[in-house]
Amino acid sequence: xxxxxxxSTATVGGLSISSTTSRTATLNIGxxxxxxxxxxxxxxxxxxxxxxxxxxAADHGVTAGDILTIFWTAADNVVGGTAGACxxxxxxxxxxxxxxxxxxxxxxxxxxxxxxxxxxxxxxDIDFDGDNVExxxxxxTQHAHVLFLEGAAATLAxxxxxxxxxxxxxxxxxxxxxxxxxxVDDIEISQGSSTSAATIKLGxxxxxx
Numbered sequence: 001x002x003x004x005x006x007x008s009t010a011t012v013g014g015l016s017i018s019s020t021t022s023r024t025a026t027l028n029i030g031x032x033x034x035x036x037x038x039x040x041x042x043x044x045x046x047x048x049x050x051x052x053x054x055x056x057a058a059d060h061g062v063t064a065g066d067i068l069t070i071f072w073t074a075a076d077n078v079v080g081g082t083a084g085a086c087x088x089x090x091x092x093x094x095x096x097x098x099x100x101x102x103x104x105x106x107x108x109x110x111x112x113x114x115x116x117x118x119x120x121x122x123x124x125d126i127d128f129d130g131d132n133v134e135x136x137x138x139x140x141t142q143h144a145h146v147l148f149l150e151g152a153a154a155t156l157a158x159x160x161x162x163x164x165x166x167x168x169x170x171x172x173x174x175x176x177x178x179x180x181x182x183x184v185d186d187i188e189i190s191q192g193s194s195t196s197a198a199t200i201k202l203g204x205x206x207x208x209x
Contacts, residue, residue, distance in 0.1 A: 130148070
């Protein structure tokens with residue numbers, strides 16, 4: 001049976017602390033994908049925390065019906081907001097560089113005129129029962145977003161990744177499993193850098209029952 005292992009080393013309080021965590025299960029998933037740079041733009045209008053209009057750079061390539069993630073950083077939101085990602089945004093009728101969108105989820109949109117980057121969500125058909133997960137590790141070389149969807153394309157869990165910082169969940173460590181409830185049917189990924197492509201990696205270890 002496959003085994004997942006996480007080895008970490010920390011230097012905190014003048015101490016060097018090393019640890020190794022291992023779990024064994026019946027199946028595993030390894031996903032690695034490279035996403036091209038995101039499109040730059042600004043938030044032209046917002047009619048709610050998840051609905052608005054973008055003004056994107058020329059040759060943005062977005063078409064009506066595309067599913068988008070909108071990224072921004074704390075520095076972009078000039079009135080002291082935080083970095084964030086609004087995902088599952090459905091692009092409406094495009095008017096040259098203006099792209100209206102609806103149905104967003106996630107972080108509340110920032111102020112209008114905030115600089116943003118926009119990426120179409122890339123879907124991977126990956127099926128497993130989240131209740132049976134023993135270990136998950138996600139990482140990206142850029143600010144990124146990973147979305148776990150259930151059968152009706154409803155969001156089961158969403159993870160926002162900081163560049164080069166891993167996101168980890170391991171069973172039996174006292175932290176609730178974010179994928180409990182219904183089986184996962186799709187994983188959608190997107191990235192927020194307008195200057196560099198992103199490599200996103202997901203490692204998942206799970207049992208069949």
